[in-house]
Amino acid sequence: MFEYNSIADLLRLAQKNNTTIAQIVIKSEAEEYETTEALVTNKMQQRLDIFAASIKNGLDDEGLSTSGMVGTDAKKIEAMPPLILGNIAHRALLYALAVSEGNAKMHKIVACPTAGSCGIVPGAVFAVGEAKGADREKYSSAMFTAAGIGNIIAKNACVAGAVGGCQAECGTAAAMAAAAVVDILNGSNEQMVHAATLALKNVLGLVCDPVAELVEVPCVKRNGFHAVHALTAAEMAMAGVKSFIPPDEVITAMYEIGRLIPVSLRETSEGGLAKTPTAREKQAQLQNN
Amino acid sequence: MGIFDIIGPVMIGPSSSHTAGAARIGLLAHYILKEKPVQAAITFFGSFAKTYRGHGTDKAIIAGLLGYSADDPALREAFSLAKKANLTVSINTSENESNHPNTAQLQLVGCNGKKLDIVGISLGGGKVSISQINGFDCDVSGENYTLLSVYNDQSGVVSLVSSFIAEKNINISQMRVFRKGKHKQAVMIIETDGQIPNEIVDKISSLPIMHSVIAIDPL
Numbered sequence: 001m002f003e004y005n006s007i008a009d010l011l012r013l014a015q016k017n018n019t020t021i022a023q024i025v026i027k028s029e030a031e032e033y034e035t036t037e038a039l040v041t042n043k044m045q046q047r048l049d050i051f052a053a054s055i056k057n058g059l060d061d062e063g064l065s066t067s068g069m070v071g072t073d074a075k076k077i078e079a080m081p082p083l084i085l086g087n088i089a090h091r092a093l094l095y096a097l098a099v100s101e102g103n104a105k106m107h108k109i110v111a112c113p114t115a116g117s118c119g120i121v122p123g124a125v126f127a128v129g130e131a132k133g134a135d136r137e138k139y140s141s142a143m144f145t146a147a148g149i150g151n152i153i154a155k156n157a158c159v160a161g162a163v164g165g166c167q168a169e170c171g172t173a174a175a176m177a178a179a180a181v182v183d184i185l186n187g188s189n190e191q192m193v194h195a196a197t198l199a200l201k202n203v204l205g206l207v208c209d210p211v212a213e214l215v216e217v218p219c220v221k222r223n224g225f226h227a228v229h230a231l232t233a234a235e236m237a238m239a240g241v242k243s244f245i246p247p248d249e250v251i252t253a254m255y256e257i258g259r260l261i262p263v264s265l266r267e268t269s270e271g272g273l274a275k276t277p278t279a280r281e282k283q284a285q286l287q288n289n
Numbered sequence: 290m291g292i293f294d295i296i297g298p299v300m301i302g303p304s305s306s307h308t309a310g311a312a313r314i315g316l317l318a319h320y321i322l323k324e325k326p327v328q329a330a331i332t333f334f335g336s337f338a339k340t341y342r343g344h345g346t347d348k349a350i351i352a353g354l355l356g357y358s359a360d361d362p363a364l365r366e367a368f369s370l371a372k373k374a375n376l377t378v379s380i381n382t383s384e385n386e387s388n389h390p391n392t393a394q395l396q397l398v399g400c401n402g403k404k405l406d407i408v409g410i411s412l413g414g415g416k417v418s419i420s421q422i423n424g425f426d427c428d429v430s431g432e433n434y435t436l437l438s439v440y441n442d443q444s445g446v447v448s449l450v451s452s453f454i455a456e457k458n459i460n461i462s463q464m465r466v467f468r469k470g471k472h473k474q475a476v477m478i479i480e481t482d483g484q485i486p487n488e489i490v491d492k493i494s495s496l497p498i499m500h501s502v503i504a505i506d507p508l
Contacts, residue, residue, distance in 0.1 A: 033291060044296070106302055115308075
């Protein structure tokens with residue numbers, strides 16, 4: 001039996017079976033859906049190809065979104081060599097922006113965990129994977145690790161901006177990405193979950209206030225930020241930094257905070273950035289077109 | 290919820306509710322109409338009405354109507370594909386209250402003259418429900434094998450239809466009947482664990498009280 005309902009479960013099962021978090025996630029999925037581990041792995045490999053294509057499509061498309069608010073930032077980052085960031089962080093930022101801009105421009109993406117946060121995991125994972133020469137198996141393992149973390153957050157808290165704010169969407173994506181990056185770096189299971197926890201903890205309370213009810217402002221740039229943020233969490237965890245509050249308690253706190261965020265700041269576009277003069281003007285212009 | 294709901298769904302952006310969900314509503318309407326659509330009058334309510342352009346909700350529904358799935362890049366080109374397929378489309382918005390914020394009404398005419406009036410709602414994360422068919426309240430999600438039967442309400446129909454399905458050892462997971470009144474038109478929606486073979490669909494269709502029977506595979 002490989003059922004897991006908490007981070008503690010995941011760590012216990014991995015230790016008991018002397019294996020990785022990714023392996024437990026694969027076994028659990030095969031068990032729950034009465035399928036084979038090979039088929040589960042195969043399905044993830046297909047998604048890896050779509051992730052890779054979504055980065056490429058995002059970089060290739062130089063146009064703007066229908067609203068005209070986003071679409072060209074990845075190009076700007078690509079055109080300029082990193083001034084302050086390291087190469088890997090610069091790539092993570094670039095890829096995350098590309099995927100998220102591609103999403104806004106109706107390209108094919110893998111929601112991860114949502115469409116609004118779809119650039120963070122592939123951005124961080126592919127930037128680190130390329131730099132470290134990860135093979136297909138390693139990418140796949142990293143994605144299963146990310147999936148396990150995301151699954152537990154979805155079960156015990158939420159991943160929808162309408163329920164828990166941006167912390168639930170981009171925060172969860174950053175937690176998933178951080179754990180996945182530690183997996184690529186061959187960190188321990190403990191380090192993976194602490195990376196995830198540190199990433200989530202740092203964005204608690206983040207609200208969801210999209211301009212004109214579109215997944216564009218501030219969402220696209222926030223994907224770029226969170227991909228780099230996930231790398232910071234992974235760097236800390238690899239150095240042995242741990243979250244003082246245990247992972248499962250942080251997830252519960254995220255959910256509680258989400259319920260406390262006013263509805264106007266949970267994807268309803270009735271507050272925050274969405275109600276600034278500039279946002280109102282843009283929204284009116286889009287609706288009168 | 291499985292891990293491929295977390296790393297997934299694979300979809301055309303930007304929004305699981307306003308784009309992927311809309312495509313699925315269109316695709317379900319495509320299956321229920323059961324013939325090539327030539328006219329589609331689409332009305333958006335609530336959040337769909339306010340944001341459909343930026344989310345490509347219109348393109349997604351049209352592509353679905355033409356039979357494309359929510360992860361098909363053809364969604365982007367839906368208007369030109371509609372033109373090529375001789376499908377005339379009109380898009381309208383309504384400020385009327387709807388029961389759900391993400392609602393679309395589709396008034397369709399098929400190439401053989403069949404008319405269909407469908408209301409679809411997008412529930413979030415790409416999940417949808419067809420909540421009305423030709424004025425009937427109903428609930429079709431497209432998540433399981435679904436058999437949709439329209440017939441004249443009378444005793445014994447439910448048991449007859451379910452016995453045909455049981456003959457093939459197919460397990461019914463959910464079953465709901467909606468009717469306009471006693472002995473009036475009724476819609477029966479049966480969801481099953483396995484695919485219902487064509488011979489059984491034909492057998493149910495051939496019952497004299499049946500108006501139409503439609504089998505839909507999971508989207």
